[in-house]
Every structure is written in C-alpha cells, then in structure tokens.
Amino acid sequence: MLMRKIKTLHKARYTPIADLVTYNVLPSPSLPQIDPFLFLNHHGPQVYKPNNNGLPFGPHPHRGMETVTFIIEGDIMHQDSAGHESVIEAGGVQWMTAGRGLIHAEVSSTKFKKEGGPLEILQLWLNLPAKHKMTAPQYTGLQKNEIPMVQLADGVEAQCIAGGWQQQKPAFETISDVTIATLYLKKGSSLSLKVAAERNIFFYMIRGEVMVNEIKASMLHLVEFTNQGEDLVIETLSDSIILFGHAVPFNEPMVAHGPFVMNTMEEIQQAYADYQAGKFGN
Template sequence: MTRSVTAVYPAMRDDIGDLVTRRPLPNRELEQISPFLFLNHHGPQVYPPNNRGLPFGPHPHRGFETVTFILEGSLSHLDTGGHESVIHAGGVQWMTAGSGLVHAELSPDVFKRRGGPLEILQLWVNLPADKKFSPPNYTGLQTTEIPKFALSDGVNVELTSGEMAGHTGPIENLTGLMMSVVRAEAGKTFELPAPQGRSVFFYMVTGNASVAGKDVPEHHLAKFDDKDGHITCEAQTDCVILFGHGAPIDEPMVAHGPFVMNTVDEIRDAIVDYQAGKFGNF
C-alpha cells in the first residue's frame, strides 16, 4: 500500500549571521512530526579563506538527541561527556543529550584557514520520558563507516541507523530510529519503506521529485498519512533526500531553547541544573 502526502511545507529562511540557514521544522503550521522536532539546513555555501567558521560555541542540551549530517565541509565536536572528534563530508554525528551535557560544534582550524564548501543538516529527535535522563552519549562516523548500497538502479542509500532492504545502520539508538540519506538520479522511480505506526521524516535537500503523485520541491518537507507499506517517488532531477522513520511519542512536550522535557517544572529544573554546573564544564 502506498502512503499519501498530506501536506508539503517550505523551509523558512533564518540565517545565523553569515551562515545560510533554512528551517523546515518546526514551521508556521506544524510544531513537530513526533518524534522529529527540529531541522536546521545550513548552507550550501562556500566559506572564504581565513573565515570565522561556525558560530555554535558551548551550549547545553537535555532530553533529546541531535543527529548531524555533514554533507560538505568538516565539523568538530567537543562535549562535557569527554567526547571529541572532527567529522568530514559524508559523515554523521549522533549525540544523546539525555540527562544533560554541554557541547560545542565548530569549524576545525584547517577549514577556517583554507575555507571551502559547507552544507550541514542537524535534526533534533525527542526522547520519551523514561529515556530523557539516559546517560549522555556520542558517536561520530566518517563516511567510510556508513553503509552505502543501491536500493535500485540509480538510487543509493547511506544508512545511519535502523534497517532498510536487508542492511543495518551502524548506530544503535535508544528509540529504534531509522535514518538515512537517499541519493536518486533524475528520472528514476523508487520506493522507500514506511511501516504503519511510524512517523516519516522526508526532507528534499536538493532537487525535485514527485512523491505519491505530489510535487515535493527542493527545501521542502513532506508529511504523510499512516498507511502501512511504502512511499513511491519519481526523481524529476537529481535528488538528495533526508529520510527516516520513528515511533511517535504520545506524551506532553515542553520545549524551551536547548531543553525538551515533559513539563514546565522539568524545564525549570534543567535551567537550574545547568546554571549550577551539573552538565559539566569545558
């Protein structure tokens, strides 16, 4: 059975200084596609030599996970859980904020010195109440560590987590999330798995496609019904799609800046704990 597209949302432009930024979720009409909370699409753009790099210095998080896809450029990661890495183009950073930590996402010195192309997708994924205080964790994968396979002729998948077409992604996450990057050549028709009871995340990073008979242009997010089966796509141009699915979380949600909890009191606790240094310091 084919899922239907119920709505298509454009990403809103919301630059951060000189960093080109688009945000398809949340938007004016849609707060979340639970468990998916937030996506920032930075770039694509080319940084000149001797640039200042990315502006994401030390900041706290609690109650959710961040999944960062480095499509172009490089991104360094440092957090108070003792994790540190520099991930390059094609790689992924998966961080479980859980009970709370402070991290920084900055451009490596070599990128600031030399400049170059940059494009990054950062997705926030909610955690259920019984996992919000999980120990913080981080995994950084280079492109060579991510399985790549042909879903069909001219359609290739980079599988970060979960299962697709008999392949398994390397990251085992707390909620059984499936996340991938799909690259399709113009004119190719293909099907993406979408089991019933799972919320689908489908963002057109580059290109245009007909999805279940509806046009999904570049920089647009598609929302689907909950039929069991698959999503039928026809690439009208070469496409790059951020695609995943996860179990929705049927719980109250209160988000405040870098904290995502279930109650206002838990948000207050997060602020107090952070200010008291309980998330750690660099």
C-alpha cells in the same frame, strides 16, 4: 498498493545566523513536530572564503533529546563536557544523545577556517521517550567511509544511519525505534518503499526534485504525510538527496524550551537549575 497520503508540503524558512546561510525546516508555524522528529535546520549551501570564522555554535547545553548532524559538504568539529571530541568531514554523521545533560560546541575545524570552501550541514533533533530522558550522555562521530551504503534500486543508494535497510546493520545503534537514511537518487531513477501506517514519516528534500506519491517535491521542502496507507513511490526528476526517516510516535506530553526538551515545565525549570549549578560539566 495503498499509497501513503500526503497532507501538505512545507517550505523551509530562510533564517540566517550571522553569515551562516540557514533554513529552518521544523518546527514551523504550521507544523510543530513530526513526533518524535522535533527540529531541523539546513545550513548552506554556501562557500566560505579563506580566513573565515566558520560555524558559530559555541558551547551550549542540552537535555532530554538527541542531535543527528549530517555533513554534506565542509566539516564540523565537536567537543563536549563528557570528553568527546572529533572533526567529521563531508559525508559523515554525528549522533549525540544529550540525555540527562551535557554542554557541547559545534564549530569549524582550524583547517576549514583557514582554507575555506563549500559548506552544507543539516542538524536534526530527535525526542527521547520519558523513560530515557535522563540517560547518560553519549556521542559518536563517523566519517563517510564508516557508514554503510546499500543500493535500493538502479540509481538509488541509501546511507544507512539508523534502522534496518535490506538487513544491513546501520551505522548507529539507537535508544528508540527510529529509522534514518540519507537517500542519493540519480535523475530518472525510481524507488518504492513501504512504511507501516502507525509510523510517522520524515521526508525532507535536501537537493533536487522528485515526484513522491504523484506530488512534486523540490529542494528545501518537507513533505508532511498522514498515517493513511503504507506505500511510497519516488520518481526522480533530477539528481536528488533526501533525508528520510520514520518512527513510531511517542504520544507523550512534550515541553521544549531553548536547548531542553522534557515532558513538563517543572522538568524544564529543573534542567535550567541543574545547568546553572554546573551539573552538566564544563
């Protein structure tokens, strides 16, 4: 066994948005990306009172990337200029491919705003390779019962979002080669995983505390791995939830500006021009 080496742990920064508790995980001053994983915000956990304003993410554009949204508690209502609309509840996941461009809004449902309740939501941005930057926009929202779960070990379950997990077909078919799961681990459980050295690992502690490759990692910490070694050994010190993924890096030039992620500044400027010209729809 050759354990994957850990470079460092990054603690998420508290960056509230109005009354929404928010922790910015990636990018950070010390870690711009884990190619092709670009961005992660962790909203909550918090409890909203009845008659609240809910999530504040009104209509805004995207191009050149994908968003994957994980609803731990609460709900999220999605609407976009390609005609997609859904309300996804606790345990569900949304996958949106912005591709050549669309406008979307992410707000709380009417029911949540009226009744309130607990809320915890994470949004991950994935880069698209240059050859797929201008693909047609797509969106799929799945509820908890539509996403397969597999038992990886005693006390360890994986919500199979993308990529292969014990031959289980994942919930989402993806454009690029990326594997993503939400791992649910009971206290005292252990899990061994193998990830090829050329693949970048994304490992974020949503809740709990674990030992991973003999290093302690707790809630609100992103574990940055090197590309040395293939084996991961996770031992849980408390009930834990981990956002886990891995992918082959694109190793392409990347320019991120606001909601657009392209390969050159000229492409960013074109994205703004197209948006202002109404080419992203309404």
